[in-house]
Amino acid sequence: MSAASATPLLAIRSLRAAYGKIEALKGVDLDINAGEIVALIGANGAGKSTLMMTIFGRPRARSGRIEFDGQDITGVPTHDIARLRIAQSPEGRRIFPRMSVAENLQMGADATDSSESDRASGLERVFALFPRLKERMTQRGGTLSGGEQQMLAIGRALMSRPRLLMLDEPSLGLAPLIARQIFDAIRTLNRQDGLTVLIVEQNANHALKLAHRGYVMVNGLITLSGTGSELLQRPEIRAAYLEGGRRE
Amino acid sequence: MSANPAAQTSRAPSAAFILKKSLISALVALVLFSLMIGVRTEAGPDGQLTYWTRFGDLAAIVAAVFGGSILIELFRQWWGPVDTARIVPAPVQGALSLAGRLIAPVLLAFTFLVPVLFYDERYILDLGILVLTYVMLGWGLNVVVGLAGLLDLGYVAFYAVGAYSYALLATNFGLSFWICLPLAGILAAFWGVLLGFPVLRLRGDYLAIVTLAFGEIIRLVLINWQSLTGGPNGVTGIPRPTLFGIPLTPGDDGLAAMLGIEFSPTHRIVFLFYLILALALLTNWVTIRLRRLPIGRAWEALREDEVACRALGINTTTTKLTAFATGAMFGGFAGAFFATRQGFISPESFTFHESALVLAIVVLGGMGSQLGVALAALAMIGGFELFRGLDQYRMLVFGMAMVLLMIWRPRGLIGHRAPTVFLERKEAISSDLVKEGHG
Numbered sequence: 126m127s128a129a130s131a132t133p134l135l136a137i138r139s140l141r142a143a144y145g146k147i148e149a150l151k152g153v154d155l156d157i158n159a160g161e162i163v164a165l166i167g168a169n170g171a172g173k174s175t176l177m178m179t180i181f182g183r184p185r186a187r188s189g190r191i192e193f194d195g196q197d198i199t200g201v202p203t204h205d206i207a208r209l210r211i212a213q214s215p216e217g218r219r220i221f222p223r224m225s226v227a228e229n230l231q232m233g234a235d236a237t238d239s240s241e242s243d244r245a246s247g248l249e250r251v252f253a254l255f256p257r258l259k260e261r262m263t264q265r266g267g268t269l270s271g272g273e274q275q276m277l278a279i280g281r282a283l284m285s286r287p288r289l290l291m292l293d294e295p296s297l298g299l300a301p302l303i304a305r306q307i308f309d310a311i312r313t314l315n316r317q318d319g320l321t322v323l324i325v326e327q328n329a330n331h332a333l334k335l336a337h338r339g340y341v342m343v344n345g346l347i348t349l350s351g352t353g354s355e356l357l358q359r360p361e362i363r364a365a366y367l368e369g370g371r372r373e
Numbered sequence: 374m375s376a377n378p379a380a381q382t383s384r385a386p387s388a389a390f391i392l393k394k395s396l397i398s399a400l401v402a403l404v405l406f407s408l409m410i411g412v413r414t415e416a417g418p419d420g421q422l423t424y425w426t427r428f429g430d431l432a433a434i435v436a437a438v439f440g441g442s443i444l445i446e447l448f449r450q451w452w453g454p455v456d457t458a459r460i461v462p463a464p465v466q467g468a469l470s471l472a473g474r475l476i477a478p479v480l481l482a483f484t485f486l487v488p489v490l491f492y493d494e495r496y497i498l499d500l501g502i503l504v505l506t507y508v509m510l511g512w513g514l515n516v517v518v519g520l521a522g523l524l525d526l527g528y529v530a531f532y533a534v535g536a537y538s539y540a541l542l543a544t545n546f547g548l549s550f551w552i553c554l555p556l557a558g559i560l561a562a563f564w565g566v567l568l569g570f571p572v573l574r575l576r577g578d579y580l581a582i583v584t585l586a587f588g589e590i591i592r593l594v595l596i597n598w599q600s601l602t603g604g605p606n607g608v609t610g611i612p613r614p615t616l617f618g619i620p621l622t623p624g625d626d627g628l629a630a631m632l633g634i635e636f637s638p639t640h641r642i643v644f645l646f647y648l649i650l651a652l653a654l655l656t657n658w659v660t661i662r663l664r665r666l667p668i669g670r671a672w673e674a675l676r677e678d679e680v681a682c683r684a685l686g687i688n689t690t691t692t693k694l695t696a697f698a699t700g701a702m703f704g705g706f707a708g709a710f711f712a713t714r715q716g717f718i719s720p721e722s723f724t725f726h727e728s729a730l731v732l733a734i735v736v737l738g739g740m741g742s743q744l745g746v747a748l749a750a751l752a753m754i755g756g757f758e759l760f761r762g763l764d765q766y767r768m769l770v771f772g773m774a775m776v777l778l779m780i781w782r783p784r785g786l787i788g789h790r791a792p793t794v795f796l797e798r799k800e801a802i803s804s805d806l807v808k809e810g811h812g
Contacts, residue, residue: 183683207686219681221674227794232674235667236686263792281685 132195134159134321135180135289140189142179149175151345152189157289162315162322164336164353166329166366172345173325174216177291180323181213182206193289207236212287216294216325218278222267226258229266229277233284243286250318251280254310272303279310290314291323296331304328308335329366333357341366387450395442402438406431477744484650488643498642502649502714504754506707509653511734511746513703516660518732519741520669521696522676524581527568527588528731531561531701533595533723535708540608540718541601550614554709561705562698564591569697573690576679588728595720607719614713616644645714652710656703657743663699665793672696673741737778739785748786 133156142150149172157163165173179186182203191199198206212233221229230251234244252259255276261269266277275295282290292311296304308331314320326332333339333353341349341362349356356362411431417423484501491497510532517525538557542548548556572583595602602608613621619628621641629636663669671692674682682689712718734753738745756774760767782788 181684181686202688203683204686204688212686213684215681215684219678219684221677221681223677223790224670224673225792225794228670228673228792231667231794232670232685232687235670236688285686 133157134161134194135323136190136192137176137180138190138192140176140179140191141187142175142184143187144175144184148187149184149345150179150186153342153345153347155340155347157321157323159288159321160315160319161338162311162324162336164329164332164339165323165325165342166327166332166339166356167342168365169327171342173342174293175345176342177213177293177323177325180206180291181211204236207285208238210237210285210288211291212282212285212289213291214275214278214282214293214295217297218271218274220266220269220274220277220281222265224266225263226261226266226269226277227263229281230258230284233281237285239285244284247284247286251283254283254313255280272299272306275299275303275307276310279307283314287320289321289323291325293325294327295324296326296328304331308332311335327366329362330357333362391443391446394446395439398442399435399439403431403435406434410434480744480747488646492639492643495639495642498639498646500755500758502642502646504751505646505649505653506711507731507734507750507754508747509649509656509707509710510704510731511738511750512653512656512660512743513700513707514731514735515700515738515741515743515746516663516672516703517696517700518735519746520660520664520676521672521693522740523572523693523696524577525584525697525700526581526725526728526732527584527586527591528700528704529723529725529727530568530588530591531565531704532708532711532727533591533720534561534564534701535705536712536718536723537595537602537608537708538705539709539712540611543612543713544608544610549618550612550709550713551617554706557709558702558705561708562702565697565699565701565704566694568701569694573693585725585728588723588725592720592723595723602720605720607717607721608712609717611712611716611718613641613716614644614648645710649710649714652706656706659699659703660743668692668695670793733775737775737785739782739787739789741790742785742787745785745787752786 135155135157137153137155140150140153140155141148153172153176155163155165155176165176167173175184178184180191180198182198182201186199189199190197193206193209193211196209198209201209221232224232230248231244234247239247257273258276258280261273266274269277279290279292279295282292295307295311299307311322311324312335315322324332324336333356336353339351339353339356340347341356349359349362351359357367411426411428412424413427414422414424484505487501488498491501510528513531514525514528517523517528535557538560539550539553542553542556543550568584568587572580575583596605598604615621616628619631620626621628621644623629623636627636629640660669664673671682671687672695674685674687675689675692675696679689682692711722715722730753734749735746737753738747738749753771756771757767760770763770778786
């Protein structure tokens with residue numbers, strides 16, 4: 126990884142968010158530099174998904190600041206955040222089951238005033254990454270397998286030509302081999318196009334191997350951060366997330 | 374029978390099962406009908422309650438339920454379980470798909486020819502106008518319910534807004550139909566947005582309740598705002614439409630005189646027929662066009678998964694409001710047409726019954742399917758007329774037909790959803806491969 130630029134692409138400062146009275150984020154600080162893959166790991170209910178959704182404006186931040194490319198986006202409506210070309214592949218894939226694969230992909234481009242040529246080149250890019258989707262173009266989204274649906278969800282997010290791609294648990298419910306394919310695709314995107322990626326994962330081993338840097342979240346707070354390999358070596362990480370409490 | 378023990382054993386438990394099921398049905402019928410049919414009450418000559426029993430009728434009904442459920446069970450076994458794949462021979466499949474592709478153009482051509490074929494039959498022309506009105510209403514509601522997936526039980530409100538807009542503008546200010554038509558659409562769309570705002574966060578049953586209430590509010594306002602709407606007396610003397618300023622009257626400036634042909638009141642009916650046909654086709658065309666644009670795609674995506682829409686940065690507020698406004702606008706057009714056709718409107722024409730009927734047309738037709746909605750409108754409205762001879766039993770027939778249809782075709786007559794993004798060249802993927810799985 127080359128030296129990070131002075132201002133990060135995404136900067137989060139003492140961010141707090143809550144669902145009603147339940148505080149999900151209790152003052153989170155996080156930086157994502159351009160061209161980086163950042164992994165956010167943590168147990169169920171740690172607030173990882175909430176952090177990702179708060180960046181996207183829903184739920185709104187109670188306090189703190191989110192800056193994207195130097196611009197404060199803390200109070201910006203969700204659809205305007207999407208226009209800044211931050212894209213999200215939500216947890217559980219959430220593709221549109223009755224719409225065809227092609228329509229699903231077009232939906233991704235719809236939020237960001239894409240021209241016809243943007244759409245065409247976007248499709249080309251997605252099909253180069255996931256040739257399987259090209260074969261399935263006319264099929265309904267709901268007929269795809271889990272792995273193909275995940276590819277579709279990522280492809281749909283890519284159609285908006287994102288500057289920051291946020292992936293929520295892309296390996297959820299996938300066979301290890303398929304999960305590996307997905308992670309490989311993310312690595313390819315980052316290496317070839319320099320795409321900045323925030324990946325939220327429970328599969329800490331995979332995610333940290335993929336990521337340049339990682340953050341560990343516990344109960345709405347960032348407790349640890351460091352490069353992916355550093356974190357992988359930390360005994361507490363190994364104990365908590367990698368070996369089910371076992372120590373070597 | 375005893376010669377085939379295998380069949381015997383496979384049948385024996387099912388016979389007991391059928392008997393048991395039918396007995397339960399009969400018992401339910403007995404409980405249900407013992408008061409409804411078994412006892413007849415009426416007010417006597419002095420206002421006192423008199424009643425007598427009709428156990429014979431009750432026994433007949435229960436027996437009919439018992440026998441009927443046996444028949445249905447046998448029929449089901451013969452038919453096989455619902456939703457299992459059956460092998461249909463290729464030629465039959467080919468013929469069916471050909472028929473499927475031809476039905477829309479044939480139907481359209483036939484519709485165009487109706488006034489020619491049935492020129493002398495006023496009844497059929499009137500019925501055709503009625504059917505087309507409901508086709509248009511169905512297509513309008515289809516935008517809201519079928520595409521955007523927002524269950525609207527108060528659609529008649531926009532129909533009423535359109536009708537009253539035209540009626541009041543025309544009678545008070547003497548504006549012509551062609552000026553009032555867009556105004557009626559705009560006003561109805563405005564009310565659609567007005568309804569849309571409070572229900573933005575609501576979905577499913579909650580949305581249905583609010584829209585139902587909205588429909589009733591509009592009707593009650595129409596009844597009670599006597600000074601403006603004339604209350605229960607309605608608005609009379611609504612001007613008939615003109616052919617771009619040329620009236621269809623027997624006078625010297627009428628169309629017949631101008632064309633030098635003999636005047637006939639049928640001219641106006643034929644004109645109305647083509648007018649509503651044009652309006653309905655406009656609705657259809659706009660809907661088809663919109664479906665291929667991002668906004669139409671967003672409507673459908675909203676129906677599929679609202680959370681995913683937000684995750685993609687789709688503005689769900691404007692998406693919902695435009696769906697309400699577009700659907701309402703078409704309802705308003707249909708309302709204006711209704712007012713000019715009737716020449717008289719009153720709140721009685723805009724009851725919940727109308728909303729339910731239009732919704733039934735959309736659901737029966739297959740939500741989102743344009744052809745399905747047209748067929749369903751034809752079946753429902755035409756069917757009402759067809760079964761007029763059955764008198765009070767026709768609702769029974771309709772209820773039954775609807776139940777059966779929903780059992781066998783839960784997605785409606787045409788449950789297939791046409792894709793809106795096409796490949797540049799046609800690929801050899803048969804439609805059988807892309808059917809949706811269940812789950």
